[in-house]
Amino acid sequence: MAKIIERRDLMKLAGGAAVGIVFTPAPWKFLDDSSIWTQNWPWIPKPLRGELITRFSVCAMCPAGCALRAQCIGKQPISLFGVPGHPLSQGTLCPLGFTGHHLAYHPSRATEPLRIEHSNDSINVIPISRDLAVAEIAQAIQSKGADECIAVIDSRPGRTVSLLYRQFLAGLAKGVYLCEPTGTCATFDTLQALSEKPIGPLGLDLENTRTLLSFGAPILDGWGTPGRIQSLRRNQSQPDAGKRLQVIQIETRQSRTALFADQWLPIKPGTEAALALGLANVIVREKLFDEAAIRRNAVDFDRSDSRSYLDLVGQFQPERVTEVTGISQDKIVSVAREAARHGPSIALGGGDPAGGPLGEAEEIAIAGLNLLLGNLGKSGGIVGRSEVPVAAEMRSAAAVSPSELAKIPDHSIRVLLMDAAESGNALPWTLIEKKLVSERAVVASLSPYLAGNARQAHFLIPAPAHLESLQEIPTPDGAVRSSFSLSAPLLAPPEGATDPIDFIRSLATAVGVPLAGGSAMDLLKGRASAIYENGRGEIFVFAENKISDIKEAGSAERFWDMLKAGGCWIDAKHEMESAPRFSLLGEPSQGFEKLSASAQGRLQASLPKEYPLVLMPFGWRFAVGNGQVSPVMSKLYQESGLRDMANQAFINPKTGSALGLVDGGQAVVATRQGSMPVKIQFDSGVMPGVFHVAVGPAPNKNEMAKKIDENILEICQAGNDLAWRVTPAQVRKV
Amino acid sequence: MDTKPGKSRYGMVIDIDRCNGCGACMVACAVENNVPPAETRATERTGITWLRVFKVDNGESFPENRAAFVPMPCQHCEHETPCVMVCPQNAIELDKQTGIVTQVPVRCLGCRYCMAACPYHVRYFNWWDPKWPQGMEKALNPEVAPRMRGVVEKCNFCHGRLQAARAKAAAAGERELKEGTYVPACVEVCPTSAITFGDLADENSEVAKLARDENSFRFLTRLETEPKVYYRSKQPFVRKFGESALERMKKEAANG
Numbered sequence: 001m002a003k004i005i006e007r008r009d010l011m012k013l014a015g016g017a018a019v020g021i022v023f024t025p026a027p028w029k030f031l032d033d034s035s036i037w038t039q040n041w042p043w044i045p046k047p048l049r050g051e052l053i054t055r056f057s058v059c060a061m062c063p064a065g066c067a068l069r070a071q072c073i074g075k076q077p078i079s080l081f082g083v084p085g086h087p088l089s090q091g092t093l094c095p096l097g098f099t100g101h102h103l104a105y106h107p108s109r110a111t112e113p114l115r116i117e118h119s120n121d122s123i124n125v126i127p128i129s130r131d132l133a134v135a136e137i138a139q140a141i142q143s144k145g146a147d148e149c150i151a152v153i154d155s156r157p158g159r160t161v162s163l164l165y166r167q168f169l170a171g172l173a174k175g176v177y178l179c180e181p182t183g184t185c186a187t188f189d190t191l192q193a194l195s196e197k198p199i200g201p202l203g204l205d206l207e208n209t210r211t212l213l214s215f216g217a218p219i220l221d222g223w224g225t226p227g228r229i230q231s232l233r234r235n236q237s238q239p240d241a242g243k244r245l246q247v248i249q250i251e252t253r254q255s256r257t258a259l260f261a262d263q264w265l266p267i268k269p270g271t272e273a274a275l276a277l278g279l280a281n282v283i284v285r286e287k288l289f290d291e292a293a294i295r296r297n298a299v300d301f302d303r304s305d306s307r308s309y310l311d312l313v314g315q316f317q318p319e320r321v322t323e324v325t326g327i328s329q330d331k332i333v334s335v336a337r338e339a340a341r342h343g344p345s346i347a348l349g350g351g352d353p354a355g356g357p358l359g360e361a362e363e364i365a366i367a368g369l370n371l372l373l374g375n376l377g378k379s380g381g382i383v384g385r386s387e388v389p390v391a392a393e394m395r396s397a398a399a400v401s402p403s404e405l406a407k408i409p410d411h412s413i414r415v416l417l418m419d420a421a422e423s424g425n426a427l428p429w430t431l432i433e434k435k436l437v438s439e440r441a442v443v444a445s446l447s448p449y450l451a452g453n454a455r456q457a458h459f460l461i462p463a464p465a466h467l468e469s470l471q472e473i474p475t476p477d478g479a480v481r482s483s484f485s486l487s488a489p490l491l492a493p494p495e496g497a498t499d500p501i502d503f504i505r506s507l508a509t510a511v512g513v514p515l516a517g518g519s520a521m522d523l524l525k526g527r528a529s530a531i532y533e534n535g536r537g538e539i540f541v542f543a544e545n546k547i548s549d550i551k552e553a554g555s556a557e558r559f560w561d562m563l564k565a566g567g568c569w570i571d572a573k574h575e576m577e578s579a580p581r582f583s584l585l586g587e588p589s590q591g592f593e594k595l596s597a598s599a600q601g602r603l604q605a606s607l608p609k610e611y612p613l614v615l616m617p618f619g620w621r622f623a624v625g626n627g628q629v630s631p632v633m634s635k636l637y638q639e640s641g642l643r644d645m646a647n648q649a650f651i652n653p654k655t656g657s658a659l660g661l662v663d664g665g666q667a668v669v670a671t672r673q674g675s676m677p678v679k680i681q682f683d684s685g686v687m688p689g690v691f692h693v694a695v696g697p698a699p700n701k702n703e704m705a706k707k708i709d710e711n712i713l714e715i716c717q718a719g720n721d722l723a724w725r726v727t728p729a730q731v732r733k734v
Numbered sequence: 735m736d737t738k739p740g741k742s743r744y745g746m747v748i749d750i751d752r753c754n755g756c757g758a759c760m761v762a763c764a765v766e767n768n769v770p771p772a773e774t775r776a777t778e779r780t781g782i783t784w785l786r787v788f789k790v791d792n793g794e795s796f797p798e799n800r801a802a803f804v805p806m807p808c809q810h811c812e813h814e815t816p817c818v819m820v821c822p823q824n825a826i827e828l829d830k831q832t833g834i835v836t837q838v839p840v841r842c843l844g845c846r847y848c849m850a851a852c853p854y855h856v857r858y859f860n861w862w863d864p865k866w867p868q869g870m871e872k873a874l875n876p877e878v879a880p881r882m883r884g885v886v887e888k889c890n891f892c893h894g895r896l897q898a899a900r901a902k903a904a905a906a907g908e909r910e911l912k913e914g915t916y917v918p919a920c921v922e923v924c925p926t927s928a929i930t931f932g933d934l935a936d937e938n939s940e941v942a943k944l945a946r947d948e949n950s951f952r953f954l955t956r957l958e959t960e961p962k963v964y965y966r967s968k969q970p971f972v973r974k975f976g977e978s979a980l981e982r983m984k985k986e987a988a989n990g
Contacts, residue, residue, distance in 0.1 A: 031823075032841060038882060043863065045871035045880055047768065052876075076872050079765055081922065092925040095761040105869035221754065230925045233754070259801055260754060266797045631771035631867055632764050636757040638772045639781025642789070642803075643757060652796055684791060684799040 048073045056083065056542040056566030058473050059097045060487035061466055062621070063156055063184075064225040065473040066093050067542060067566065070101065070490055077101040077467070077490045082227070085545045087570060088476065088483060090227030097226075099630030103466045104491050106628045108451040110462040112496030116455070123455055130498055130506070133444070133459045138510035140415045140442040141172065148414035148437055149174040153427075155419050157402065158474035160523045161501050163390065164515060165419070166399035168504055171513030176408060177400045180427055181357045181722070183350035184223060184477040184621075190349070190363040191370065191382065196299070196581040200574075201385050203480040204346060206232055208380035211246045211338055211345040213279075214257065215272045215366055216352055219247065221256035222621035223350075224478045236262065246342065248335055250275060253618060253692050254685030255352070265335070266687055268326040269614045270726040272358055273598035276347065276365035278321030279336040280313040280372055288340035290374050293579070298371065300585050307592040309368065309584040315596060344380025345373050351725060353426055354619025354695040354713070359723035361598040364591070368584045377576035384576035386482045388474060389534045391526035393516040406722040408435050418445040418453060419500060426619065426695075428713035429456050430673070431722055446500045449628050463500050464493035470564075472524055482571040484531055486524065486563045525560055532559040537571040539563075611728035612689070613655070615671060617712050618644075619695040629697050637698065646696030647712055649678040649731070652686045660733050669693065671729045674715040680731075691731060742911075743812070743833035743935040744891055745962030746921065747944040748805055750972050752928035753787070755803030759920035759929065760785055763807075766892055766919035768880045770864035782858040784808070784889040785920050792971035802972050805929070807920070808856045808889035809953065809961030810835045816959060817848035817857065825886075833934070833962055834891050842885040849886060853954050854961075857888045891931075892918035913939055934962060949973075 021027060050073040059066045059080075066089035070077040080098055084091035103109075113133045117124040141150055150172050152165045157179050169175025188202040206212070206228070217223055220233060235245040249261035250272065258264040267275060283289050294301050302310045318329040325332075339345040349366040351358040358366075375381025413436050432453070436443070445454035448465040463469075471487040501520035508515045517523040531537075532550060540547045541562055550569065553559040563569065585591030607614070620643060636643040644650075649669065651661065661667055663682040668675050669691075678693055686692060693712045716724040763769070763785045772781050784807060791801040811817075811828075815835055818826045825841035826848060828834075849857045863883045866874070874880065877894035881887050899916035903909070913932055921931040932941035944950060945964045951973060952961050967973055 031843075038884065041863075041882065044882055045864065045866060045874060047874035047876040047878075047880075048872055049876055073876060078873050078875055093758070093923065094925075095756060095758045098758065098761050098765055098923060101873050102867075102870055105867050105873070107867045221756070226756075226925055233752075233926060254797075254799065254801070256754060264797075630761075631870070632761060632769075634772035634776070634781070635760045635764050635769070635783050639776055639778060640757075640760065640783050640786050640788075641778055642755060642760065642787050654795070684793070684795050685801060687796055 050074050058485045058487040060471040063477050065476050083542050087540050092227035094226045099632050100466050102630035108449045110450045110460050111494040114460040134506045134510050137444050141511050144414035149176045150415045151176040151413045152417045153178045159472050160527050163394050164504050167397045167515055168508050169400045170398040175400050177402050178405055179402050186350045186363050190367040194582045199580050202382050203385045204478045205380050205383045205480050209344055209346050211342045213347040214249050215349045216251040217348045217350040218257050220260045225476045265327050271325040273362040273365040274321050274324040276369050277313050277316040278332050280369055281316045282333050282336035283340050284313050289372050297579050297581050298584050300583050352618045353621035354617050356724045360721045361594050364586045386571050386574040388482050388484050389530040391530045397516045410434050411437055416443045429453050430714050461503050462497050464497045467491050468493040485568040488564050528560045529556040532556040540568045542566045607728050611730050613729050614690045615727040615729035616692050617695050618692050644694035646698045647678045648694045649691050650681050650683040650686050651691040652688045653682040655688045656682050666734045668732045671715045671727050676715050742933045745934040746931045747941055747964040749928045750802050750967040752926045753803045758923045762919040762923040768874045768878045773862040780861050809854050809963045811959035811961050813960040816851040820847040820851040836890050839881045839885045844884040857886050859886050
């Protein structure tokens with residue numbers, strides 16, 4: 001007789017199952033497995049597998065030229081590290097360098113030529129063929145008016161393509177070659193301009209310097225080659241005072257260099273010229289300089305017309321300079337004595353990379369201080385270095401001289417070519433725009449990215465991205481010895497990418513300008529050959545980790561192969577021929593008056609009532625001028641606040657509270673040029689009455705978006721010398 | 735195969751006076767461990783940084799204000815490790831052979847008890863699916879699997895590198911790892927050599943010597959979790975962070 005299943009049986013079964021399941025591993029296994037299952041979705045990326053190999057190259061993201069050791073799976077780099085023992089970079093890379101292999105995949109990457117159409121504050125991009133873009137740009141060049149010019153902005157002068165740009169411009173009726181205001185070389189450029197005869201490239205012998213007066217230069221955070229700068233920091237902690245480097249940072253903002261300097265002199269905004277002349281006053285008054293040498297070499301040190309350098313510095317008594325700069329008399333006197341007695345000393349200008357150049361008067365005053373300190377051509381001072389040899393055919397071809405954007409008449413550029421990957425964070429577009437012929441101007445960018453100033457162009461002819469093409473690395477800024485290396489490609493470029501050398505050659509053919517040399521590869525090979533034939537210097541080979549005489553390469557072909565494998569040529573030390581004669585005041589006619597007027601600082605008198613604050617933009621050199629940064633840099637900018645995101649404004653808590661602002665709140669900055677929203681952050685390191693606004697970047701932002709971004713530089717006020725560091729402004733809470 | 739016969743206590747000493755806040759350690763850590771770029775909405779609270787460099791200051795007003803940078807990885811607590819103690823899923827382990835506190839993401843349920851328990855706030859939750867721009871996933875480190883949304887992750891002293899160093903040592907017939915053969919990515923890339931890493935159990939190692947130095951201190955020592963990350967600084971305001979915890983402990987002891 002069949003048993004009837006009763007409700008009681010079902011209850012027993014359920015109860016037994018409930019008790020039994022606790023004693024089985026099933027629920028725990030299920031719990032565990034559910035974790036595993038939920039982590040194996042198809043959209044979770046799976047890393048490549050394969051044999052790991054090491055390749056060597058050189059970072060081409062900025063002029064520092066740091067050596068790279070790339071871990072690759074097949075041809076795909078998966079990580080980048082420094083190369084220990086490398087004579088220039090000393091095994092160090094900056095955070096951007098570690099992520100260089102990401103840049104080929106940047107969201108704003110352009111992989112084919114684009115026509116960019118502008119309407120109000122948005123853009124529309126249309127793919128076009130490279131030939132059509134070249135034809136249209138060529139037509140614009142050929143149809144330029146008599147007063148109009150054709151200009152190229154070179155993001156990194158000194159390369160072979162730079163020479164080609166200059167040759168191309170020399171073949172046109174009115175060609176203008178412009179360099180970006182990098183700031184790093186501003187002191188050298190000024191010294192060269194003040195010299196009666198050319199003195200060649202200059203460098204800083206920082207390894208033997210004892211006192212470094214930095215006028216806002218980010219010397220310990222982004223200046224020069226990172227490995228070299230870190231060894232300077234080690235010099236700072238030398239126990240032997242006689243060998244120790246002392247860094248004195250003169251800057252309004254408590255930058256990282258100010259934090260790590262031996263002394264920080266928080267100076268009122270835009271008053272650097274007054275301080276430099278005040279320091280010169282003390283040095284002259286206390287006779288802490290080589291007077292005979294200065295009288296011998298300076299054309300305007302002491303003249304009878306009461307407009308000499310002596311008359312000028314006589315106006316800058318420490319008590320007067322204190323009023324202007326906010327730095328105490330005692331400090332001015334002690335720093336001047338320190339610089340003169342604890343030498344060799346260098347005064348370095350340049351200023352913050354995003355804050356823009358210091359300005360002409362400031363740089364002349366700083367250069368004058370260097371000449372007074374007698375450091376030109378001396379060990380531990382500003383020394384000469386050789387020119388990197390150039391192939392004969394490139395050297396003999398006609399080339400236009402570099403010019404400055406400030407010296408170009410407004411509304412005069414008909415066609416503008418913007419080289420490389422300028423991000424727009426270190427050169428405001430407004431400054432470029434006012435130089436363009438309104439309406440009819442044609443702007444072409446050779447950036448690999450549709451970002452920054454490239455978004456303002458009419459054509460984008462994308463260059464290969466970082467590590468996608470063979471690039472030459474000229475001597476890093478400030479280096480004592482000339483060098484040359486090649487950034488060997490680790491990745492293949494997209495088909496639509498065009499090397500700037502090939503582009504300029506196509507354009508030259510289209511407008512009928514003959515150019516020297518052949519393809520990009522031929523030109524670089526020609527330069528390497530010229531270096532080898534010159535016979536000077538030595539070469540460092542990564543794989544062997546040794547430095548050998550260049551002659552040991554045996555042939556130009558072998559030397560080329562060594563460079564391609566990541567080798568680095570370093571020239572012999574170069575002695576400056578003799579101390580040149582120079583001017584301490586700049587222009588003979590107006591130099592005295594210009595410098596004298598700088599006594600009041602950039603803002604001249606008191607700030608206008610409606611704009612009671614001073615706006616000062618700032619940025620990190622590695623990230624503001626050289627193109628895009630890896631999205632992983634969001635770790636520093638977005639996810640930690642270690643570096644400051646675009647449009648973050650820093651203000652002293654007292655100033656902020658007085659204005660009714662809230663820490664972390666939103667506000668609007670207004671200047672005579674316009675207004676812009678910012679995020680307020682209180683910072684006790686900020687001078688009252690001043691606010692500093694970061695220019696970026698914003699690494700996680702997709703710049704392919706149609707809207708043109710707002711950049712704080714667009715509302716900064718530029719002077720006649722195109723310096724935009726200090727702008728009267730107001731801040732309103734929103 | 736475990737080639738290491740003895741017990742190690744891997745740890746690090748971070749010289750705050752040398753750190754210039756460049757962030758190379760944070761970026762190298764993210765690249766090494768396949769930590770994805772921030773999601774658009776991510777903030778300082780919801781982002782993922784296994785090693786985070788904080789800027790701290792002396793609290794003075796301008797111009798006396800001074801700041802320093804403090805890198806904060808997981809402190810790898812040795813004693814009553816808080817995260818290990820609260821994890822219901824056994825997803826966190828204190829490896830007795832190495833002293834490394836490891837996270838096993840596939841076991842993690844995302845309850846975030848460990849985040850609440852961690853006194854150093856060095857654990858991070860994946861609020862979003864890991865995403866890299868198109869093509870960039872090819873550049874991921876093959877030694878580390880990307881994690882899924884909904885799990886917690888943190889610094890493990892680049893455990894993949896430990897395994898690679900062990901394999902290399904084993905291939906060379908060595909049973910002990912020589913000093914310097916295993917270092918996390920942050921240590922390798924630090925341009926100022928501010929981070930020293932090694933075996934604290936080896937009294938002659940550089941890291942052990944530095945840890946014993948009078949200028950070295952640890953954070954929140956009053957909790958007695960015995961962290962294996964030490965800091966060094968001669969700046970009083972920086973040292974105060976560690977000492978204030980000690981002072982509080984003394985006060986608490988005095989008050990019963």
